Amino acid sequence: MPISIKLGIAGRLFTAALACRTLAATVPTGRLFIQSTSPEVPLYVYTPIPESGLEPRNIHLSFGDNETSVVVTWSTRNDTQSQVQLMSVQPPNATEKLYNGSSTIFVDSGTKKATQYVHRVTLPDLGWGGLFKYRCGSQATGWSDWFEFRTPKRGFSPRLAMFGDMGMVNAQSLPRLMQDASAGMYDAILHVGDFAYDMQEQDGATGDQFMQMIQPIAARLPYMTCVGNHEFMYNFSHYKNRFTMPKGFGGDGESMFYSFDLGPAHIIGISTEFYFFVEYGVDQLKSQYDWLQADLERASKNRAARPWIIIMGHRPMYCSNDDGDDCTFGALFMREGFLARWYPLEPLLQKYGVDLALWAHEHTYERMWPVTRLEVRNGSWAEPYSEPRGTVHVVTGSAGCRERHDTFGSPMYYSAFRSTDYGYTRMQIFNSTHLSLEQVSDDQQGRIIDRITIVQHNHGPFP
Ligand SMILES: *[C@@H]1O[C@H](CO)[C@@H](O)[C@H](O)[C@H]1NC(C)=O
Ligand SMILES: *[C@@H]1O[C@H](CO)[C@@H](O)[C@H](O)[C@H]1NC(C)=O
Ligand SMILES: *[C@@H]1O[C@H](CO)[C@@H](O)[C@H](O)[C@H]1NC(C)=O
Ligand SMILES: *[C@@H]1O[C@H](CO)[C@@H](O)[C@H](O)[C@H]1NC(C)=O
Ligand SMILES: *[C@@H]1O[C@H](CO)[C@@H](O)[C@H](O)[C@H]1NC(C)=O
Numbered sequence: 001m002p003i004s005i006k007l008g009i010a011g012r013l014f015t016a017a018l019a020c021r022t023l024a025a026t027v028p029t030g031r032l033f034i035q036s037t038s039p040e041v042p043l044y045v046y047t048p049i050p051e052s053g054l055e056p057r058n059i060h061l062s063f064g065d066n067e068t069s070v071v072v073t074w075s076t077r078n079d080t081q082s083q084v085q086l087m088s089v090q091p092p093n094a095t096e097k098l099y100n101g102s103s104t105i106f107v108d109s110g111t112k113k114a115t116q117y118v119h120r121v122t123l124p125d126l127g128w129g130g131l132f133k134y135r136c137g138s139q140a141t142g143w144s145d146w147f148e149f150r151t152p153k154r155g156f157s158p159r160l161a162m163f164g165d166m167g168m169v170n171a172q173s174l175p176r177l178m179q180d181a182s183a184g185m186y187d188a189i190l191h192v193g194d195f196a197y198d199m200q201e202q203d204g205a206t207g208d209q210f211m212q213m214i215q216p217i218a219a220r221l222p223y224m225t226c227v228g229n230h231e232f233m234y235n236f237s238h239y240k241n242r243f244t245m246p247k248g249f250g251g252d253g254e255s256m257f258y259s260f261d262l263g264p265a266h267i268i269g270i271s272t273e274f275y276f277f278v279e280y281g282v283d284q285l286k287s288q289y290d291w292l293q294a295d296l297e298r299a300s301k302n303r304a305a306r307p308w309i310i311i312m313g314h315r316p317m318y319c320s321n322d323d324g325d326d327c328t329f330g331a332l333f334m335r336e337g338f339l340a341r342w343y344p345l346e347p348l349l350q351k352y353g354v355d356l357a358l359w360a361h362e363h364t365y366e367r368m369w370p371v372t373r374l375e376v377r378n379g380s381w382a383e384p385y386s387e388p389r390g391t392v393h394v395v396t397g398s399a400g401c402r403e404r405h406d407t408f409g410s411p412m413y414y415s416a417f418r419s420t421d422y423g424y425t426r427m428q429i430f431n432s433t434h435l436s437l438e439q440v441s442d443d444q445q446g447r448i449i450d451r452i453t454i455v456q457h458n459h460g461p462f463p
């Protein structure tokens with residue numbers, strides 16, 4: 001298995017953890033039918049990518065530098081112009097507006113050196129509470145289908161769906177997520193690392209197929225991402241080239257670390273992978289850490305406007321799975337830094353009172369009691385979490401992939417709820433004091449198996 005020899009210094013410590021995580025499966029090239037566990041959820045029928053070379057594919061949205069700006073990203077095989085036609089449906093406006101953008105050439109590093117052009121068009125300042133339709137492509141080479149999206153209403157309470165570890169094969173949560181999305185249940189999606197399994201396979205065709213599979217959701221809702229270990233090949237080139245995360249608060253400009261404001265929250269995406277794939281450069285640990293500290297400093301001064309600070313990254317700081325070293329040495333690196341020493345993240349979570357930390361990587365769902373520096377804090381041991389004095393950590397990596405489920409060891413003292421069911425997490429940030437999470441089980445026909453509200457009137461540093 002090539003992964004084990006590609007892991008580098010830190011990675012070699014964790015080879016055992018990864019070796020058992022691969023299950024051979026080939027990606028079907030034809031139509032793919034994904035059946036939900038519930039009869040009322042429509043069958044997802046995936047139709048392969050158009051191969052004309054000019055036709056837009058892998059269309060997805062992300063937030064621009066503010067909540068009323070959207071970036072459309074897509075790809076073509078051939079070099080075409082990058083244009084978006086936008087029409088306002090609500091309020092109605094029959095005149096479409098043309099936006100120009102730009103493209104970058106992306107060459108996969110596999111033997112075929114498969115080439116594609118990734119197009120990005122920013123639709124800035126669309127205003128609150130609008131309903132739009134758009135298509136992308138170009139006047140000269142043709143357009144995609146039309147897709148609708150909304151901008152949030154002023155003063156909205158953001159609703160998000162979040163999950164990690166979703167693959168092309170066995171994407172268990174996808175049919176229900178599609179149904180939720182078409183019912184208008186969300187303002188955005190958070191995909192917390194590990195896509196496609198793996199995007200660079202078949203000279204990148206697996207990545208193209210995955211992005212096409214997710215398009216019905218991602219072309220209608222901002223699809224906000226962070227990087228996982230499965231994106232490690234070629235210095236994370238597939239991840240960096242395919243996504244367009246916001247740059248308004250700085251970051252690396254390649255979607256590896258960045259942040260954005262959403263309603264009453266400031267949301268940060270980081271690369272936990274810098275701590276493990278150190279052969280790509282230890283300097284990245286420092287640049288991410290320095291940026292994160294500055295971003296948290298700025299966000300903590302803006303807490304009156306955006307009281308919730310939420311961080312997402314792929315590998316957990318806390319978990320109780322028994323599938324190797326992820327929840328022992330891996331989590332230690334996440335809390336205490338590379339080799340338990342350099343650029344430790346948990347002191348930052350404590351100093352700036354990060355309210356919620358979202359992780360994945362373990363193919364399970366686990367909610368912790370509010371915990372800081374291995375200590376379960378006040379405001380715990382009951383629903384709701386009332387005025388917690390520690391970060392609430394949640395691991396949600398069970399959307400389904402070819403590696404299937406992980407298993408748990410004995411619960412840790414910080415484990416509050418655990419499930420090995422396939423599923424995903426819904427979050428609603430009601431206002432400055434109330435945020436709720438619920439876990440949807442795909443194994444149990446969409447039943448909510450866990451629900452927690454966090455009530456916090458005193459956002460700020462933890463003791
Ligand atoms: C919002 O973000 C867009 C880019 O995404 C930028 O062009 C625009 O100037 C920003 N607007 C404000 C009011 O900051
Ligand atoms: C796309 O590019 C390829 C390779 O350069 C070329 O052979 C082909 O004719 C192009 N297709 C179209 C439709 O322009
Ligand atoms: C709506 O119509 C006006 C002209 O009446 C135009 O200037 C504007 O760009 C249009 N907006 C959109 C989003 O189509
Ligand atoms: C977009 O690009 C086209 C083709 O290059 C050009 O004709 C048009 O004026 C541009 N439109 C805008 C709004 O920049
Ligand atoms: C990997 O990518 C980062 C950021 O693009 C760069 O700084 C680093 O030098 C690269 N590492 C290698 C080994 O190419």
Ligand SMILES: *[C@@H]1O[C@H](CO)[C@@H](O)[C@H](O)[C@H]1NC(C)=O
Pocket residue numbers: 377378389463
């Ligand atoms: C927890 O609560 C108790 C009693 O309410 C209080 O005495 C103690 O100082 C609190 N501890 C922390 C860490 O906030």
Ligand SMILES: *[C@@H]1O[C@H](CO)[C@@H](O)[C@H](O)[C@H]1NC(C)=O
Pocket residue numbers: 430431432433434
């Ligand atoms: C915040 O939202 C919660 C849950 O909907 C609600 O009970 C509470 O009254 C709200 N608080 C304020 C200040 O609006």
Ligand SMILES: [Fe+2]
Pocket residue numbers: 165194228229230314360361362
């Ligand atoms: Fe992972």
